[in-house]
Amino acid sequence: MAAVADRPRPGDPLDPDAAISIRGLVRRYGDFTAVDGLDLDIRRGEIFALLGPNGAGKTTTVEICEGYRARDAGEVRVLGEDPADGARAWKAQLGIVLQSGSGDSQLTVRELLRAQASYYADPRDVDEVIALVGLTEKAGVRGRSLSGGQRRRLDVALGIVGRPTLLFLDEPTTGFDPEARRQFWSLIRSLRDLGTTMLLTTHYLDEAEALADRVGVIARGRLVEVAVPSALGGRESAPATVSWTEDGTRRTEATPTPTAFVADLAARFPGEVPDLAVSRPTLEDVYLQMIGDR
Amino acid sequence: MTATAPERTSTALPSLPAVYRSRISVELREFFRQRESVVFTLLLPVLLLVVFGAVLDYDLGSGVNFTQYFMAGIIAAGILGASFQNMAISIATERSDGTLKHLAGTPMPRSAFFIGKIAQVLAVTLASIVVLLLVGVVFYGIDLPTGSDWLTFAWVTVLGAAACTLLGIAMSSVAKNGRSASATVTPFALLLQFISGVFFQFSEIPSWMQTFAALFPLKWMAQGFRSVFLPDALAADEPAGSWELGRVALVLGIWCVLGLLLCIRTFRWQDRG
Numbered sequence: 077m078a079a080v081a082d083r084p085r086p087g088d089p090l091d092p093d094a095a096i097s098i099r100g101l102v103r104r105y106g107d108f109t110a111v112d113g114l115d116l117d118i119r120r121g122e123i124f125a126l127l128g129p130n131g132a133g134k135t136t137t138v139e140i141c142e143g144y145r146a147r148d149a150g151e152v153r154v155l156g157e158d159p160a161d162g163a164r165a166w167k168a169q170l171g172i173v174l175q176s177g178s179g180d181s182q183l184t185v186r187e188l189l190r191a192q193a194s195y196y197a198d199p200r201d202v203d204e205v206i207a208l209v210g211l212t213e214k215a216g217v218r219g220r221s222l223s224g225g226q227r228r229r230l231d232v233a234l235g236i237v238g239r240p241t242l243l244f245l246d247e248p249t250t251g252f253d254p255e256a257r258r259q260f261w262s263l264i265r266s267l268r269d270l271g272t273t274m275l276l277t278t279h280y281l282d283e284a285e286a287l288a289d290r291v292g293v294i295a296r297g298r299l300v301e302v303a304v305p306s307a308l309g310g311r312e313s314a315p316a317t318v319s320w321t322e323d324g325t326r327r328t329e330a331t332p333t334p335t336a337f338v339a340d341l342a343a344r345f346p347g348e349v350p351d352l353a354v355s356r357p358t359l360e361d362v363y364l365q366m367i368g369d370r
Numbered sequence: 371m372t373a374t375a376p377e378r379t380s381t382a383l384p385s386l387p388a389v390y391r392s393r394i395s396v397e398l399r400e401f402f403r404q405r406e407s408v409v410f411t412l413l414l415p416v417l418l419l420v421v422f423g424a425v426l427d428y429d430l431g432s433g434v435n436f437t438q439y440f441m442a443g444i445i446a447a448g449i450l451g452a453s454f455q456n457m458a459i460s461i462a463t464e465r466s467d468g469t470l471k472h473l474a475g476t477p478m479p480r481s482a483f484f485i486g487k488i489a490q491v492l493a494v495t496l497a498s499i500v501v502l503l504l505v506g507v508v509f510y511g512i513d514l515p516t517g518s519d520w521l522t523f524a525w526v527t528v529l530g531a532a533a534c535t536l537l538g539i540a541m542s543s544v545a546k547n548g549r550s551a552s553a554t555v556t557p558f559a560l561l562l563q564f565i566s567g568v569f570f571q572f573s574e575i576p577s578w579m580q581t582f583a584a585l586f587p588l589k590w591m592a593q594g595f596r597s598v599f600l601p602d603a604l605a606a607d608e609p610a611g612s613w614e615l616g617r618v619a620l621v622l623g624i625w626c627v628l629g630l631l632l633c634i635r636t637f638r639w640q641d642r643g
Contacts, residue, residue: 164477
């Protein structure tokens with residue numbers, strides 16, 4: 077039930093206090109409907125993760141909010157303005173990290189950030205931003221000479237140097253190794269502590285679980301569910317699965333009360349319960365079910 | 371003072387001149403740091419001048435050496451490279467690698483992008499002309515223009531570079547990426563150079579080719595520069611029997627207007643799709 081209350085219903089008025097408010101959004105490419113009636117509010121100060129398979133409409137939705145794409149129907153307000161007529165002052169409040177990156181350059185990391193900072197009213201200190209994304213040692217290296225992961229961190233640096241109120245991150249950690257991903261997560265958390273609202277799209281469920289205050293699952297252009305990560309798909313109240321080996325065969329039982337069930341099992345066996353395991357559906361389990369079933 | 375979250379100290383966006391300066395410095399560094407573009411755009415014409423100057427060392431009459439004639443053509447070709455080829459290839463590259471899309475998502479005023487590109491073309495054009503004149507004077511005893519010829523030199527350069535820049539920007543939208551832009555634009559520019567009086571005397575070219583060449587700016591730029599570098603006696607060798615400076619200005623002006631309209635119609639900040 078919480079998941080239902082967490083998001084607007086079709087026909088609800090736009091939320092003037094939200095960082096992003098979307099009602100009945102539709103976008104078609106020829107015969108293909110990429111976004112098919114989407115309603116969503118993203119609150120100020122939260123990290124919202126949009127999850128979904130390729131082609132589900134994530135990037136289309138995000139790029140409509142960023143002002144890059146037109147919509148066929150529906151209403152969108154980003155920081156109170158319609159992105160379709162976003163002026164310079166509106167863009168100055170956004171930070172955008174595109175899936176496609178920020179391009180190839182002969183300029184160094186520091187020069188690129190200085191240039192980017194020159195477009196904004198009140199930019200962050202360039203060297204602080206470089207340190208924040210962990211590129212201090214690469215500050216004098218040209219953009220095109222960076223590795224894939226370093227380039228992505230440069231993209232993020234370019235996205236935050238303008239001191240955005242709202243930061244869009246479209247698959248920011250694709251191509252990162254696990255350690256770089258962890259470092260990136262702590263960067264995102266420190267930005268949240270500074271009050272930045274973030275809309276993140278990702279393929280990685282662990283990323284959404286680690287970072288997001290709320291998660292939205294999008295499939296075939298529709299928002300399937302919006303919830304806090306731990307409650308997605310009714311995961312918190314879903315029955316646990318207890319499995320063990322008895323008389324040489326593997327036994328599995330689903331139970332809403334795993335603690336009592338295991339206590340009973342323990343009473344039946346003289347020592348350890350053979351191969352005992354208790355599990356709950358992972359975010360991946362509920363996610364795959366969501367995008368597959370509907 | 372207490373520690374609080376950083377407040378926005380000002381909301382006034384940077385002034386246009388400040389962003390223009392920033393973009394100009396970006397574009398100059400992007401060009402002059404890229405070895406391929408410097409070699410291709412600046413050094414290739416110099417190399418051609420050296421080779422043609424050494425090989426085609428014959429007299430055109432009136433005591434004028436072919437190198438003097440070639441000087442006019444190679445400067446026109448140098449400007450074509452600095453403007454048309456440079457813009458078509460670099461903007462197509464920046465469109466396909468996401469640079470343009472990234473810029474479109476910032477509060478950078480869009481005029482600043484074009485100001486930066488124009489400054490880049492002007493700087494590269496100027497560098498190209500200076501190097502060519504220097505090599506021509508030092509190694510081949512080229513006679514520099516005199517008096518009002520400098521004025522003609524200046525306006526043909528500016529008008530020609532403007533027309534070719536606009537056409538280059540328009541052309542960049544046709545190509546899928548930088549490589550395909552280069553594959554389309556380079557042979558086209560080479561072809562134009564052959565039939566526009568750069569490598570050969572224009573009067574030696576079959577008349578149907580002359581007619582075709584006359585549709586494009588390069589022929590008129592080369593002709594304008596010939597009026598600057600050659601004695602007026604040689605104007606008799608031109609198809610019209612004169613330098614036709616009025617027509618040079620008219621054709622280049624028409625291409626500027628056409629190029630601008632094409633740019634406005636076709637310019638995109640991101641790939642289609």
